[in-house]
Amino acid sequence: MSDLLRIAIVGFGEIARRQHVPAIAKTSGAALVAVADPAQTPPGLPHFRDLQELLRDGPEIDAVALCTPPQIRHAQAAAALAAGKHVLLEKPPGATVAELSPLIAAAHQAGRTLFATWHSRYAPAVGPARKLLAGRTINKVTIIWKEDVRVWHPGQAWIFEAGGFGVFDPGINALSILTEILPRPLLVRSAMLDFPSNREAPIAAELELTDESGLPIRAEFDFRQTGPQTWDILCETDAGPVTLSKGGRQLRDGSMLVVDAADEEYPALYRRFVALTSDGKSDVDLVPLQLVADSFMLGRRRLVEAFED
Template sequence: MSPLRVAIVGFGKIARDQHVPAIATTEGVELVAIASRNASLPGVPHAATLDELLHDGPEIDAVALCTPPQVRHAQAAMALAAGKHVMLEKPPGATVAEITPLVTAARAAQRTLFATWHSRFASAVDPARQLLAGRKVISVKITWKEDVRVWHPGQAWIFEAGGLGVFDPGINALSILTRILPQPLFVTSADLAFPANRDAPIAANLALSDAEGLKITAELDFLQTGPQSWDIDLDTNGGPVTLSMGGARLRAGGAQLVDAADAEYAGLYRRFRELTATGESDVDLAPMQLVADAFLLGRRRTVEPFEDVP
């Protein structure tokens, strides 16, 4: 079988740190081009825009869209119209509704649309799902706190409308939660802290539930200095269960069950390769819907302005 020839569109920190090495170590996937106005990779053909790449670049089978979510819909539609498979970095777009026409376009073109949730591919997530399948979950506490200046330096788009703010990392926790729990979840309340000079929140506290009244709380913060916190603590009828380090570690019954190196993006590309072999799509919008509902229900508080350089 011929390798899947992939072009990365948007070449920022995540593309460099995660997508490039994942492609390099995934059998049957090959990086053949970069499209970016501001960055390139030595030895890899480069175009300034996706349009230029599609018209004048090397032959490709698929694009991985790593651009800000505000522009992803138009790029995905262009790539699908050109007969290319499309991988969407998370979140899949700036809104929930804009993804549905892309699903329709992918089906019509018999091409794959893959809305990725990389945290679901963390090493401990599926083991946690299997463990919880035999237990009753009593309550859940999410603590997802990181330093935006470390992980998104100079990326002003993340605090613009459609950029999600603290929900850019926070949606990772929600993607894990909607994977490991068996019933659909919904937001019951939200408190959102907006810097006075920004259009997206820098912190949030959420309450969620399911049809059986499960109590779920989430504390999200984009100003955490020192050790970073990416933890999901579950109280179950079989004792406490903890997913930590963004889903890389699983602890239950006083024992460390999983403690593995980061393999999330390699898992994404293996899945993308599987999907493109048949033209099947994989688009789960549950995490995005929870974020949208948090914005709908959220009580907005204005806090001090945020500057990228403290």
């Protein structure tokens, strides 16, 4: 195997083009050498219609970054691991929780890395927020995570199909941050899920969560936000409010701005991937996915107006 981690992206949609390509280019020890996608043809790179064609006819690769919809990712990950490739899974790592366990076992048996990524945990203010909160008593947490699906997932009907997560596709980013910065495991207590009358996944959700200490946590997710987008987590503590905003790029301690940094989530994610493959380790945290699954299990379903992209 080459000292350079040769990566192929499978699924070349908006996030792959906007985030993965420039992140790989910034990552020492990694190179993008091919793309597999049935429709998108990136200039200057070998292109294949699907993973099978890539594995059969493509250049030598060491790893695949799966940026396809979650409904088909399990089969692709299994095929890549069977072919001896390291696998990076975009979030959410799969359409179900149970499908990840066989992949973890397959990666271990093959001696390859399986990396279930939670890119929002790599936002620059998340680590400092965890350290700040570690020395305080947290009394209440409020999450407001609202964005425009037409901006972030234009024409991507799969996100509103069964297994596509709907508003939990961005909402799981907030849950991945929350489980990183809070000290205790979280439990879902109730959920109200708004389903458009013509779709199979929710467009909005309201969650009530807690931990073993009884901490009240409320989360509001909405895919219908227009204008400025809102990605905020407010923690009310015994020493005043701590606010993570801009998806984890900005941190305030009361009125004092502690962190205000550019988005470098994906370069940090790929540095982690290179390190994992070098060390022969995997990283698969299923807790955010489990919280989403629990929200669907407990959630009351409310029909709202039809959604047309």
